[in-house]
Amino acid sequence: xxxxxxxxxxxxxxxxxxxxxxxxxxxxxxxxxxxxxxxxxxxxxxxxxxxxxxxxxxxxxxxxxxxxxxxxxxxxxxxxxxxxxxxxxxxxxxxxxxxxxxxxxxxxxxxxxxxxxxxxxxxxxxxxxxxxxxxxxxxxxxxxxxxxxxxxxxxxxxxxxxxxxxxxxxxxxxxxxxxxxxxxxxxxxxxxxxxxxxxxxxxxxxxxxxxxxxxxxxxxxxxxxxxxxxxxxxxxxxxxxxxxxxxxxxxxxxxxxxxxxxxxxxxxxxxxxxxxxxxxxxxxxx
Numbered sequence: 001x002x003x004x005x006x007x008x009x010x011x012x013x014x015x016x017x018x019x020x021x022x023x024x025x026x027x028x029x030x031x032x033x034x035x036x037x038x039x040x041x042x043x044x045x046x047x048x049x050x051x052x053x054x055x056x057x058x059x060x061x062x063x064x065x066x067x068x069x070x071x072x073x074x075x076x077x078x079x080x081x082x083x084x085x086x087x088x089x090x091x092x093x094x095x096x097x098x099x100x101x102x103x104x105x106x107x108x109x110x111x112x113x114x115x116x117x118x119x120x121x122x123x124x125x126x127x128x129x130x131x132x133x134x135x136x137x138x139x140x141x142x143x144x145x146x147x148x149x150x151x152x153x154x155x156x157x158x159x160x161x162x163x164x165x166x167x168x169x170x171x172x173x174x175x176x177x178x179x180x181x182x183x184x185x186x187x188x189x190x191x192x193x194x195x196x197x198x199x200x201x202x203x204x205x206x207x208x209x210x211x212x213x214x215x216x217x218x219x220x221x222x223x224x225x226x227x228x229x230x231x232x233x234x235x236x237x238x239x240x241x242x243x244x245x246x247x248x249x250x251x252x253x254x255x256x257x258x259x260x261x262x263x264x265x266x267x268x269x270x271x272x273x274x275x276x277x278x279x280x281x282x283x284x285x286x
Contacts, residue, residue: 005106005137008144009054011047014154016172020095021084023056024076027068058104059095071098074271082278090200090277092178093230097207100229107148108155110136111191113228122191122231123184126153153189156181180231195236196227201243202277204230205251208244208262209270219260 026033026042033053039046056062061072075091076084083091100109115132116122126149133145156175182190207226208217219237227237241262245251250265 005110005140006104007106007133007137007140007148009050009058009105010147010151011051011054012147012151013048013051014151015051015055015059015174017086017174018172019052019055020059020061020174021076021086023052024061024068024072024084025078026052027056027062027066033066054104058099058102060098060102070271074274082275086174088278088281089177089198090203090281092175093199093203094206094274096175096178096180097203097210097226097229101207101210105148107133107152109229111152112231113224116191116193116231122193123188124191125188153181157183157189191231193231193233195239196230196232197236197239199230199232199240200277201240201247202273204240205244205248206270206273209264209268209273212264215264217262217264219262222262 022042026038030038030041032038033049035041038049042049042052044052053062053066057064057066060069061076062068073081075081075094078084086092086095099105100112103109110133111129115129116124118132119128129149130142130145133140133148134142137145154173156173156178158173158176180192182192184190204226207229208222211225212221219241222241223234223237227233227240232240241251241253244262245253250268252263252265254261254263
């Protein structure tokens with residue numbers, strides 16, 4: 001578990017589907033979010049400006065100094081970006097990975113990597129999650145943690161009792177289409193752990209290359225550091241690794257004396273893997 005956990009920053013607003021592109025374009029044209037005209041240029045309130053700034057950092061669109069990352073340009077550049085308007089489901093999985101891996105918003109990685117494993121079938125209530133966060137947060141106020149829980153759930157789940165007034169707001173949540181969280185009849189939430197065959201092979205490979213610098217990577221390490229972030233079970237990881245080895249000649253998977261490991265031969269560039277994937281997608285659609 002990361003030593004310094006981070007909560008709040010979102011001003012109680014979950015990330016909308018169009019905010020990352022909006023924030024990226026604003027950052028291209030302006031040097032700072034502290035400009036008095038930021039509210040007018042972004043077309044949102046002051047608190048939403050702070051929220052957009054927070055989410056840009058949380059997703060790795062900007063770094064700690066507020067500068068745009070290379071990853072941001074690859075995805076969101078209007079002319080050269082591979083998916084600036086988030087038209088591919090693969091991009092949503094990619095951004096989900098970025099959010100959990102960056103750990104600027106700690107609740108996401110905590111739930112997917114640690115908390116849900118302590119619950120039967122990854123089922124939990126908001127009270128159980130709050131109790132857990134109280135235990136690990138190091139004295140963060142309960143109100144702050146409650147707000148984080150609300151934003152976390154809105155990021156992935158559309159309430160069944162949403163009013164017409166709030167429906168558009170909830171439908172704009174960036175990850176509701178990933179179908180990662182559901183509710184049971186008794187109001188309990190469930191983080192759905194499956195084989196995740198819907199995650200594109202290239203996106204999964206990108207996450208592995210982004211996480212590990214080693215040439216030989218154990219199956220268990222990939223499960224803990226990558227597959228768990230995607231709520232992908234061991235059977236799904238086996239399928240993903242098989243697909244990677246089938247699609248990329250530099251990837252070899254072997255089991256030796258009961259130890260399973262993926263070998264990545266040579267130097268592979270993760271951003272090029274993404275570009276090749278999206279080029280293939282565009283060609284396929286056309």
